[in-house]
Amino acid sequence: MDNWFTIDQIDKGTYIISEYRHWEETHCYLLNGSERSLIIDTGLGICNIHHEVMGLTDKPVTAIATHIHWDHVGGHEYFPDFYAHGDELNWLSGEFPLTREQIKGMVVDRCDLPEGYDVNRYEFFQGKPTKVLKDNDIIDIGDRFVQVVHTPGHSPGHMCFWEEERGNLFTGDLVYKDTLFAYFPSTDPGAYLNSLERVSALPVKHVYPAHHTLDIQPEILGRMRDAFRQLKAEGKLHHGSGTFDYGDWAVWL
Ligand SMILES: [Zn+2]
Numbered sequence: 050m051d052n053w054f055t056i057d058q059i060d061k062g063t064y065i066i067s068e069y070r071h072w073e074e075t076h077c078y079l080l081n082g083s084e085r086s087l088i089i090d091t092g093l094g095i096c097n098i099h100h101e102v103m104g105l106t107d108k109p110v111t112a113i114a115t116h117i118h119w120d121h122v123g124g125h126e127y128f129p130d131f132y133a134h135g136d137e138l139n140w141l142s143g144e145f146p147l148t149r150e151q152i153k154g155m156v157v158d159r160c161d162l163p164e165g166y167d168v169n170r171y172e173f174f175q176g177k178p179t180k181v182l183k184d185n186d187i188i189d190i191g192d193r194f195v196q197v198v199h200t201p202g203h204s205p206g207h208m209c210f211w212e213e214e215r216g217n218l219f220t221g222d223l224v225y226k227d228t229l230f231a232y233f234p235s236t237d238p239g240a241y242l243n244s245l246e247r248v249s250a251l252p253v254k255h256v257y258p259a260h261h262t263l264d265i266q267p268e269i270l271g272r273m274r275d276a277f278r279q280l281k282a283e284g285k286l287h288h289g290s291g292t293f294d295y296g297d298w299a300v301w302l
């Protein structure tokens with residue numbers, strides 16, 4: 050399992066922990082402050098991300114997921130101090146809309162699994178957060194401040210995390226290149242547009258998505274917003290209207 054995770058450094062005290070052997074190409078982000086560290090998303094939960102984090106910080110670590118989907122809370126079991134948005138607490142206490150079997154299917158789908166890995170031991174993380182987050186909360190990790198931007202659409206309690214001082218926007222599943230998912234019953238295409246309006250108005254210098262290529266520039270925020278505006282104007286911004294391809298990204302409604 051030595052090469053399961055790929056670690057890259059973004060800037061001083063900020064690291065990307067990626068899982069490229071699964072088709073989703075998940076990225077988690079570790080932010081080291083002077084008092085503590087923050088891990089944004091904990092990945093697929095196939096291998097132990099805690100080992101990697103311990104090699105990058107000696108501070109106490111708090112986990113914050115951009116949203117409560119299996120591929121973002123997979124390593125939460127290792128981080129008892131974790132925060133979640135109030136609108137997804139029920140997904141952490143037995144009301145997640147997919148079954149355990151469906152989730153296991155997604156774990157093994159198009160994945161170069163580690164040798165000897167037993168998917169039957171896979172559990173969808175459940176637990177009670179140490180803090181419930183809401184829009185505009187500021188998380189202070191010591192000399193670094195991370196703002197919660199509630200961005201529903203992909204999921205009801207989805208959050209982007211905004212570090213104004215560095216211009217870093219961690220966009221989770223709201224913004225990445227490849228196909229955005231807005232077709233599940235728990236997604237909301239109209240809210241998705243409102244969230245894109247919001248993040249595209251921020252003075253973002255760097256976009257850090259939860260999936261796929263890291264070759265992504267802030268200009269994509271405005272392009273996605275404009276495409277969603279156009280879909281709305283054409284009466285297509287609703288579930289079941291199809292998949293729309295814009296070259297370097299697409300959206301499945
Ligand atoms: Zn998701």
Ligand SMILES: [Zn+2]
Pocket residue numbers: 118120121222259260
């Ligand atoms: Zn995801």
